[in-house]
Amino acid sequence: MKNCEIKSEVTGSVWKIMVVPGQKVQAGESLMIIESMKMEIPVVLEDPGTVVELRVAAGDSVSEGAVVALVAM
Amino acid sequence: MDLTATSPSLEGVMLDYEMRREQALQMGGARKLERRRVDGVLNARERLQLLCDPDSFIESGLFGASSSNPMDRSRTPADGKITGFGRIDGREAAVSANDFTVMGASSSSTNGRKIAHLKRVATQRGLPIVFLGESSGARMPDHMGSHGMGTLLGNDPAQYQRMRETPWVSATLGCSYGSSSWYSVLSDFNVMRKGSVLAVSSPLLASMATGEAVDPEELGGWRVHAEVTGFADMVVDTDEQALAAVKAFLSYLPSHHRSEPPTCAVSAGSGEQMGRILELLPESRTQVYDVRRIVRAIVDKDSYFEIKARFGRVATTGLARLDGHSIGVIANNPLVKGGAMDTDACEKITSFLVLCDSFNIPVVMFVDTPGFLIGAEAEKRRAPGKIMNFMNALSLTTVPKLSVILRKSYGQAYLNMGGGRNSDEVAAWPTAEVSFMDPQFGVRIVHGLEPGAPGYDSAYADMNRDSRVWDMAATHAVQSVIRPRDTRDYLIRMLQVHRSQLSGGIGAHLMRAWPTSF
Numbered sequence: 001m002k003n004c005e006i007k008s009e010v011t012g013s014v015w016k017i018m019v020v021p022g023q024k025v026q027a028g029e030s031l032m033i034i035e036s037m038k039m040e041i042p043v044v045l046e047d048p049g050t051v052v053e054l055r056v057a058a059g060d061s062v063s064e065g066a067v068v069a070l071v072a073m
Numbered sequence: 074m075d076l077t078a079t080s081p082s083l084e085g086v087m088l089d090y091e092m093r094r095e096q097a098l099q100m101g102g103a104r105k106l107e108r109r110r111v112d113g114v115l116n117a118r119e120r121l122q123l124l125c126d127p128d129s130f131i132e133s134g135l136f137g138a139s140s141s142n143p144m145d146r147s148r149t150p151a152d153g154k155i156t157g158f159g160r161i162d163g164r165e166a167a168v169s170a171n172d173f174t175v176m177g178a179s180s181s182s183t184n185g186r187k188i189a190h191l192k193r194v195a196t197q198r199g200l201p202i203v204f205l206g207e208s209s210g211a212r213m214p215d216h217m218g219s220h221g222m223g224t225l226l227g228n229d230p231a232q233y234q235r236m237r238e239t240p241w242v243s244a245t246l247g248c249s250y251g252s253s254s255w256y257s258v259l260s261d262f263n264v265m266r267k268g269s270v271l272a273v274s275s276p277l278l279a280s281m282a283t284g285e286a287v288d289p290e291e292l293g294g295w296r297v298h299a300e301v302t303g304f305a306d307m308v309v310d311t312d313e314q315a316l317a318a319v320k321a322f323l324s325y326l327p328s329h330h331r332s333e334p335p336t337c338a339v340s341a342g343s344g345e346q347m348g349r350i351l352e353l354l355p356e357s358r359t360q361v362y363d364v365r366r367i368v369r370a371i372v373d374k375d376s377y378f379e380i381k382a383r384f385g386r387v388a389t390t391g392l393a394r395l396d397g398h399s400i401g402v403i404a405n406n407p408l409v410k411g412g413a414m415d416t417d418a419c420e421k422i423t424s425f426l427v428l429c430d431s432f433n434i435p436v437v438m439f440v441d442t443p444g445f446l447i448g449a450e451a452e453k454r455r456a457p458g459k460i461m462n463f464m465n466a467l468s469l470t471t472v473p474k475l476s477v478i479l480r481k482s483y484g485q486a487y488l489n490m491g492g493g494r495n496s497d498e499v500a501a502w503p504t505a506e507v508s509f510m511d512p513q514f515g516v517r518i519v520h521g522l523e524p525g526a527p528g529y530d531s532a533y534a535d536m537n538r539d540s541r542v543w544d545m546a547a548t549h550a551v552q553s554v555i556r557p558r559d560t561r562d563y564l565i566r567m568l569q570v571h572r573s574q575l576s577g578g579i580g581a582h583l584m585r586a587w588p589t590s591f
Contacts (some may be wrong), residue, residue, distance in 0.1 A: 010410045011448060037443040038511050039411030040359045064450065 003052050006069040008043060008062045012036030017058055019069075023051045031069055034062060049073035097135045097150045101174025109174070114247065115312040117155050117172035120205050123316045124168065125159030132157040133194075134187040141182055141215040141225075149175055153212075154184035156191045158200070161320055164328055164335075167195035170205040173247055177209030180252045182225050188252075189229055199329030201240040203319055204260065210251030210274060235259050237431040237585040239329045242322055244315040245269045245305070254293075258304055259589045261326075261428050262380065264318040265305035267295050303384035303421060304590065321378055325392040325399040326432050330585070333433050333578040334399035339373055346370035347558045354504065354557075358480065361407040364439060365389050367479070368402055371561045377402065380425065385417030387446075390425040392434070396565045401429035404439035405490065407480075412442045414486055416451060419459035420591040422489075426466040427584045435568055438476040440490040444483040444510070462591060464489050471580040473497055473571035475564060478505040478542070478551070493550060497571050500553040500563060505542040512537040 015035040019025060030042035031051070049071040056068045081089070100106060100116060109116050115123070121130055137152040139145035153175035159168050169191055171178035195202045216225050233255055235241070243260035245253075249271045257263045257271055265271065272279070272293030280287040291297065298305035309315050327334045353366045369377050372393035379391035386409040393402050403422055405412035429436050445451070445460060467474070467489065476491030478501040487507060488495050501507075509515070515536040516522050522529040545551045555563050572578050 010413075010446075037411050037413045037446075038359060038513075039361065039407065039413070039443055040357075041361065041411050 001072050003070045004073050005067045006071055008034055008066050008068050010034055010036040010041050011063045014056050014058050014060045019051050021051050021053055025049055043068055047073050099150055100172050105174040117170040121170050130157055130159035137183045137187055139181060152181055152184040153178045154187055156187045161323055165200050167191045167200045167202045171207045173207045178207055179209050179212035181212040181215055196238045199239055201323055201328055204243045204256040206243055206245050206249045206253040206257050207247035208249060208253035235589055240326045242319050244319055245271050246312055246315060250274050262306050262322045264307045264309060264315045265295050265298055266315045267310055270294055271298055299383040303381050306380045330431060330582055331579060336397045339397045340375055343373040344561045347561050350557045361411055363408040364404045364406045368404055381421050385421035387412055387414055388418040388422055390421055399434050401434045401436045405442040407441050413444060413446045414442055415446045416454040416456050416459045419463045423463045423466045423591055426470050427587050430470045430472050430580050431582055431585055433472055433578055433580050435473040437564060438491045440476055440478045440482045441480040442486045443481050444486045467495055469583040475567055480504050482507045484509055498567050499551045500555050501542045501551045502557050503554060506540040507545060508540040
């Protein structure tokens with residue numbers, strides 16, 4: 001198991017965070033939603049893991065490729 | 074003088090023939106062939122056997138051998154590239170299979186002539202060409218020096234010419250350098266087996282040129298080409314899957330540009346999901362979903378053959394069938410970046426339009442995009458040029474073009490996705506919303522007002538014109554507003570109407586000489 005950087009695929013602002021550190025997350029589940037182009041873009045895990053750290057908070061601006069969380073997988 | 078004294082008997086001539094034939098079929102010898110078998114990789118003749126219908130492959134050039142160095146003749150059966158003609162699912166095709174066990178299937182004078190002959194016949198007679206690529210590149214030392222360069226590499230001006238008279242299909246099945254990679258990127262479809270490397274030259278040569286260690290996967294592995302360059306239209310795990318993909322791709326295409334694509338029986342269960350299609354669209358207009366589920370529900374069951382699935386994922390492109398007829402599907406995919414179109418998607422759609430138009434495949438577009446992705450990064454990636462290439466390709470597309478607006482269609486992307494007269498027939502679901510930009514952005518740009526500022530509300534009300542589809546329908550800017558569940562029937566019927574009766578379904582092919590990658 002190693003810590004993987006989870007990145008935002010779009011530039012936008014963090015609208016909603018759905019997980020807390022320590023939480024187990026299933027594959028396909030969303031960690032948070034980024035608002036971009038007036039659309040809700042979920043940050044989705046491709047593989048199951050455990051949230052280690054959140055690097056952003058609701059309202060923060062993020063750019064494409066920015067690390068938004070660390071997840072142990 | 075006794076003329077018969079030096080002539081071998083007829084039997085002797087035939088024995089000599091059989092011996093030479095046997096040698097030519099040996100490929101690179103038992104040891105090299107065994108090593109491939111242990112590695113789980115098919116050899117060139119096994120690949121041909123799987124690709125072509127039983128007993129249909131007829132070889133052209135079996136006795137070709139090195140012509141640069143007579144000493145190499147016995148070591149170069151078929152000169153490392155097996156060429157000929159075979160039937161693929163009942164249709165004639167020209168086929169070239171690189172035999173890596175013979176001098177790494179390196180390109181030489183004789184095998185260059187074999188490929189040129191294949192291309193000439195295929196173009197004159199209207200046959201697709203399949204390249205089974207695996208090559209170490211140019212043969213050495215044959216190409217060295219001015220003699221080598223003067224007699225070999227690309228001296229035939231048509232060697233790398235592409236005019237799209239017939240479909241070209243490539244499978245990258247191992248190390249693929251030099252001409253093998255050129256043919257892969259010149260082709261209309263390139264399937265890549267994992268573990269293969271597609272590059273200009275080998276990692277060894279690349280590391281010598283740069284002075285740095287070069288990792289083969291980073292140089293030209295499947296991830297690079299599926300996700301970054303887009304040169305891999307599909308990625309598979311085995312040789313067998315790659316050959317099946319070649320056949321599947323060809324099943325949607327005509328044999329040549331003067332013919333319509335073949336039709337086939339409508340698969341059982343087609344359209345059975347149409348009654349529930351609205352369930353695939355989220356309730357909220359700002360939520361994302363995978364448009365491929367909607368595409369698969371509309372087209373004939375199990376017929377969606379996605380192309381470049383891992384590249385430019387904000388849009389999906391693929392071949393499919395509607396009522397047994399081939400169509401090309403272009404759809405925004407809100408699942409990725411909300412469906413906002415980036416430069417990779419522009420390139421992907423442009424090359425797909427060129428493919429469909431060149432081979433008489435009608436285009437169906439499903440629209441749900443908030444617009445083109447904008448910003449400094451997009452500009453650095455030459456967004457204006459890519460957007461206009463896409464737009465120009467659409468305007469030069471002469472096969473039937475139908476578009477269906479599912480939800481959002483904004484700004485220039487409205488035009489690129491077939492809005493207005495940019496498709497032959499525009500339909501919209503009642504869920505469609507069409508405008509130039511989000512009204513909040515409009516107020517900020519035109520009036521310089523932020524939400525909450527005095528005057529913002531009235532300016533917003535003025536900017537927030539009705540974006541629902543009814544005003545467009547009233548002015549005939551969309552020709553039809555349809556129930557989502559009727560979409561399949563609508564498209565089938567409308568494609569019958571728009572088939573070009575005047576030309577027998579053949580397009581004008583205005584992009585036949587466009588680049589094969591962008």
